[in-house]
Amino acid sequence: xxxNDTRDLIIIGGGxxxxxxxLYAARANLRPLVIEGVGWGxxxxxxxxxxxxxxxxEGILGPEMMRDFRAQAERFGAEYLTEDVTSVDxxxxxxxxxxxxxxxxxxxxxxxxxxxxxxxxxxxxxALQGKGVSYCAVCDAFFFRDKxxxxxxxxxxxxxxALFLTKFATKVVVVHRREEFRASPIMLDRARANEKIExxxxxxxxxxxxxxxxVTGVRIRDLNTGETTxxxxxxxxxxxxxxxxxxxxxxxxxxxxxxYLITQQGSTATNIPGVFAAGDVVDHVYRQAVxxxxxxxxxxxxxxxxxxxxxxxxxxxxxxxRVEAEAxxxxxxxxxxxxxxxxxxxx
Ligand code: FAD
Numbered sequence: 572x573x574x575n576d577t578r579d580l581i582i583i584g585g586g587x588x589x590x591x592x593x594l595y596a597a598r599a600n601l602r603p604l605v606i607e608g609v610g611w612g613x614x615x616x617x618x619x620x621x622x623x624x625x626x627x628x629e630g631i632l633g634p635e636m637m638r639d640f641r642a643q644a645e646r647f648g649a650e651y652l653t654e655d656v657t658s659v660d661x662x663x664x665x666x667x668x669x670x671x672x673x674x675x676x677x678x679x680x681x682x683x684x685x686x687x688x689x690x691x692x693x694x695x696x697x698a699l700q701g702k703g704v705s706y707c708a709v710c711d712a713f714f715f716r717d718k719x720x721x722x723x724x725x726x727x728x729x730x731x732x733a734l735f736l737t738k739f740a741t742k743v744v745v746v747h748r749r750e751e752f753r754a755s756p757i758m759l760d761r762a763r764a765n766e767k768i769e770x771x772x773x774x775x776x777x778x779x780x781x782x783x784x785x786v787t788g789v790r791i792r793d794l795n796t797g798e799t800t801x802x803x804x805x806x807x808x809x810x811x812x813x814x815x816x817x818x819x820x821x822x823x824x825x826x827x828x829x830x831y832l833i834t835q836q837g838s839t840a841t842n843i844p845g846v847f848a849a850g851d852v853v854d855h856v857y858r859q860a861v862x863x864x865x866x867x868x869x870x871x872x873x874x875x876x877x878x879x880x881x882x883x884x885x886x887x888x889x890x891x892x893r894v895e896a897e898a899x900x901x902x903x904x905x906x907x908x909x910x911x912x913x914x915x916x917x918x
Contacts, residue, residue, distance in 0.1 A: 577665045577676040578604050580874055583656050584683035584816075586613025587860040588850025590640035590649075591867030592681045592874075597647035599875045599889065604677070605644070606652045606670060612637035613685050614851070615860060619701040622713065624860050633701070636860075661823045661843045678881065679845045679874040682824070682832065683867060684816040686851040686858070691723065691809055695779040703786025703806045704779055708732035709859070711806075712739045718805030721746055721789045723776055729810035730758040736808065737767040744769045744802060746776060746791055779807055815852050824848070831855050839870040845881075847873050 580596050582589050585607025596603040615621060615633030622630035631639075645651070652670065660667040665676040688706035690696060696704050705711040708722075708731075716739045722732050725747035736743045745762065750772050752759050762768050773794045780788040780801060788803045817830045825833040825842040832848040834840060839847040849870035850863035872890045879888035 577678065578602060579677065579878055580604070580679045580681065580871075581606060581666070581668050581675055581677040582681045582683060583659075583668065584608060584613070584681075584685055584850070584852070585611040585641065585651070585653075586637070586683060586685045586850060586863060587615070587640060588685070588852075588863040588867035588870070589613075589681070589683035590637070590644050591864040592683060592849060592871040593644035593649040594640075594647065595868050595871030596681075596874065597644055597649040599871065600648075601871075601875060601878070602648060602650070603644075603871075604650050604652060604675060606654065606656050606668065606675070607641075608655045608684070609653060611641070611651075611653050614688070614706075617700045618705070618707075618710065620714065621710070621860065623710065640864075656819060659819055659823065661846050664845065666845065679847070679877055681839075681867075681870045681874060682817075682820060682841070682846065682848040682852055683850045683863075683870070684819075684852050685863075686813045686815045686831075686855070688809065688813050689811045691776055691811070693776070693778060695781065696776075696807070696809070699779050699781050699784075699786050699807075702784050703781070705806060705808050706810075707858070708735045708808055708810075711808075712736050715740050715806045717741055719744070719803060720806040720808060721776070721802060721804045722808045722810055723747075724810035724812075725749060725751075726753040726810070726812065727755055727758045728812065730754045730762040732808050732810045733762050733768050734765060737765055740767065740806075742769065743767055744771060744804070746771045746774050746789070748775050748794065749773065776807070813851075813855065813858070815855070817852060829855070839866055839873045840877075845874075845877055847877075 579601040580603045582592050582603050582605045593603050593605045618633040620630045621633050654670045658669045666680050668675045719742040720740045721744045723746050733743045733745050774791045777792045778790040788801050792799045815831045832853050839849050847870040849866035876888040876890040879885050
């Protein structure tokens with residue numbers, strides 16, 4: 572089936588970036604269709620408390636926060652399709668976005684398909700996700716104050732996570748499957764110099780131990796001897812890397828070596844005019860809900876400007892250059908409002 576209606580905007584992905592883009596786009600009357608994927612809500616659906624998103628004074632459960640994001644955009648007219656996009660064609664306009672047998676068309680597309688933290692792939696890890704098993708120390712270290720924790724991994728991310736965790740935990744044990752580390756010497760030296768960090772090499776995690784739905788320890792297996800040992804731990808941080816969800820786009824959109832999409836500096840524009848990217852699909856540095864939401868807002872504003880320019884009225888877009896931005900230095904600023912900014916509609 573082909574949806575004969577060519578939409579202004581399709582947003583692919585329903586995490587903090589996609590829903591924020593949807594909110595801004597819906598409020599700009601772009602009637603966005605959000606193809607949010609079967610994993611709607613994104614990465615925060617596998618965590619419990621989120622305490623670092625501004626506005627939630629007491630913190631909020633990740634899934635609840637995502638339901639709020641989703642409902643807020645829906646209130647302004649965003650439509651949702653809870654299926655995975657199977658292919659895209661950005662070679663001509665309108666762009667085509669395919670979901671199984673169905674095809675959708677749009678004048679602009681925002682890609683916000685996020686990234687997936689690599690998992691160890693053991694059943695007990697899945698069962699205790701958000702209950703002591705985490706993939707993000709910046710997000711969750713605070714919950715492990717005065718506890719012993721285990722970090723799995725041997726790269727720079729694992730060292731970074733371990734070092735960050737020492738601010739809260741009493742002891743951090745880094746478990747790594749090899750003798751040699753992929754981490755850069757400087758990161759490794761820093762971790763080795765920290766007296767709270769211990770290393771166990773040539774070992775893997777066989778099982779995450781839990782009681783009453785909380786992590787209590789980790790069973791590790793020595794790869795040389797086959798011997799297993801139970802380490803007491805209040806938490807397990809899996810730091811074995813992230814994969815951007817970009818397979819669908821790799822042939823059409825510029826990306827870096829690991830597959831993260833490349834956008835122009837200071838913008839969410841990709842190499843194809845009219846296709847924008849936001850959130851963790853672009854970002855392998857900050858990887859936070861608030862930064863994903865921020866770039867989601869930017870992508871919607873960029874898309875709005877693009878569409879307005881296509882229709883010949885760029886100056887009406889919210890991101891159009893402002894009068895004051897064009898005034899040469901030393902000239903008085905426009906005085907239409909008390910703060911020296913031209914008055915504009917609240918967005
Ligand atoms: P994601 O959240 O990854 O969402 C991607 C979306 O794209 C999903 O809806 C998915 O279904 C969709 N998608 C993927 N492929 C397709 C497809 N083919 N078709 C359609 N849709 C598709 N950050 C914080 O700020 N605070 C925290 O406390 C915090 N805790 C975390 C805890 C854990 C365990 C993890 C893993 C991450 C945590 N983060 C936290 C990081 C935060 O979750 C991410 O930075 C954020 O979710 C990124 O948002 P995003 O919208 O870019 O992508």
